[in-house]
Amino acid sequence: MKRKIGIYTVLVALTGSLLSGCSASNQTDSAADKAQQPSKGPVKLTYWVAMPADAARSLKSFSEALVYQEMEKRTGIKVDFQHPAVGSENEQFNLMIASGNLPDIIESDFTKYPGGPEKAISDKVLIKLNEIIDKNAPNLKKFLDEHPSFKKEIVTDDGSIYVFPGIGIGNNAVSSGLVLRKDWLTDLGLTVPETIDEWTNVLRQFKEKKGSKAPFTIRLSDFNKELFNGAYGIGWEFYQDNGKIKYGPYEAAYKDYLTQLNAWYKEGLIDPDFATQDAKSLDAKITNNTAGALTAAVGGGIGKYLNAMQSKDPKYDLVGAPYPVLRKGDEPKFINKPYEYRGGGSAGITPSNKHAAETAKWLDTFYSNEGHMLKSFGVEGQTYNMVNGYPKYSELITNNPDKLSIGEAMSKYLRVAQPSPGLVGDDRYADQYFALKQQKEASAIFSKHQKNADAILLPRISQSPEEAGELSSIMAEINTYQSEMFLKFVMGAEPLSQFDKYKNQLKNLKIERAIALKQAAMERYNKRK
Structure with a gap:
């Protein structure tokens, strides 16, 4: 959709003195007009x-x-x-x-x-x-x-x-993703997982052979970004599919995603404390052998944990994993790529x-x-x-x-x-900011398919003030309900047989109106020059 902006094509040369001599402008905006006069x-x-x-x-x-x-x-x-x-x-x-x-x-x-x-x-x-x-x-x-x-x-x-x-x-714009204990993978003769089935096997072996009480540790708020959902072809919230706006938690495939998370939770592969866990607790689990995988940033996660553990456990190691897919060889699209x-x-x-x-x-x-x-x-x-x-x-x-x-x-x-x-x-900054080999490798792994995200990312659309007010009101209720039901479905408090009832409630809360407002904004965006 959009061409990637390469660093060497945008570093334009500075021509002339940038801050000497300025001419008056005929701005229609009165404040701007006055401000155009040289000082x-x-x-x-x-x-x-x-x-x-x-x-x-x-x-x-x-x-x-x-x-x-x-x-x-x-x-x-x-x-x-x-x-x-x-x-x-x-x-x-x-x-x-x-x-x-x-x-x-x-x-x-x-x-x-x-x-x-x-x-x-x-x-x-x-x-x-x-x-x-x-x-x-x-x-x-x-x-x-x-x-x-x-x-x-x-x-x-x-x-x-x-x-x-x-x-x-x-x-290498993608700075966060899924991270695993590389030393555990090596001990178990496992490779970095790429598919959901491989993730299931890895987490299961972390539990059974490493005694992990929280094979995959996470906070509830960390589900509010692209994670395992992309393997099922849906975004965690609004996204586009060939120009059509969709809302991930309203799609049929969302049930498949919830079913997988629920299965992992029942089997003890997802941290049982994820709903109430804070950052301090998560940090402790990833450094005390309680957990074997998490979602983390390259700097504030991988770098932080490795630096903390280097002197305590020389074997301790971390590795970034690609954004997961269902079928081996498929390329991920739902990636936490910045605009x-x-x-x-x-x-x-x-x-x-x-x-x-x-x-x-x-x-x-x-x-x-x-x-x-x-x-x-x-x-x-x-x-x-x-x-x-x-x-x-x-x-x-x-x-x-x-x-x-x-x-x-x-x-x-x-x-x-x-x-x-x-x-x-700038890649030259990132290469030095991520000082550790594991950070550089994870940054490259997370970013490998970053261009694919352009196909699903919503562009920088704008709602009119009237639309924005209506959309905000609708989404306040939807976000509360969707978060509540996500937790219930994953933890089993609500059976997945009630998924259609959940979808009907989203419809009653006007999710289709919210999608229509986003669609109208995108159509206006497409006409911009």
Whole structure:
């Protein structure tokens, strides 16, 4: 459906001075029109952005980060960062919007704004950026001109661009999946499972021959992503099938998926505590020989467990497994692949901004090769060194003198570990961030079929404000009911003979209306230019 965005095709050269000389624009939007006028004197901007926990451990503000200190040196623009408290980002975002006291720039995921990006514009939270980008953001403009399918992701149905996006690049974008104890597989003479039947055999042997009390450990919330469901040809929620919107838990094949989970649960192959388990309990089970498999991230899971166990049990090992299928040789499609337009980490300009032209030029730097290198690798000779044309992180990042982990060090000096305006997911970053061989291998395994996901992923559709309100109301009830019944079916409190009754209740709760609203939005999306 969409072409994969390759890293070397999007690192466009920086041409000319990006932040010198700006011309007036004939914006129809009055706030944007005024902001297009070139400024006299120094430019100062206010920038609201959530600070990741890794960065908050060593920074009070992004103004202390090397990437932004260097940006100020290069551009002369001073940025005053405003950070909500870690853990209260959504609440403080809503309070900020309600107050009407807006900063110049807001970095957020406006695809999740109540009523969608169109509502954010009509609420006068964001301004339209089409002409501003045309006149002041040559790097982003070039990218959008060369990738029209991506441009559709960041415009509203009426064609308004509303953010400077985080753009996914690289070949290993999938950062989580199914993970198993490799040392157990080796001991038992087993290979990494690919099919559901192979998974059944592996989990059964973990239980019978390794004494595992929770062969596959998981939290209830971890079922809210692509997992084993893809083997049955259904998504865990909304997805598309040849242009037709479907809802996985309403499909006939969902019964087959539930039947398998119920069988595993009855046999003691799924953690009996999965419904109430927290992260601490899960961590303990995967490191104390209680569990043999789980779903985990490459960094925060595989890396965390291996580092914790290296000194305690030298034989302890983990391996990533491909997304499962029913038949050997089939390729998975339902994969936790991020959108190329990340949504999160995208910057919008508000009507309060009196320097929209300069702001656009400043943000556009991150879509150039120079800006991408700065935000992803930092300053040469300080945070990285070029080795045979390859930007290799220095020990300031990989062996930090203040004992920061590689992720914490990256968050202190760079903006590479989470989505942010510009290019995201450089393979050269991922190769070094995932320092362990097992992490690199798992990343490649999880990502091997990532292109297949484009066929089932919903594009970045937008509901109208009226549709969004109706859809939200419908799905609030459906999500509650579906979660409740998922648990009952898996644990056997509700027999699977009642599946048709469950489907009828979903219909009564207006799931078909919800699907129709999504379908209408996708048809509008398909008409975008």
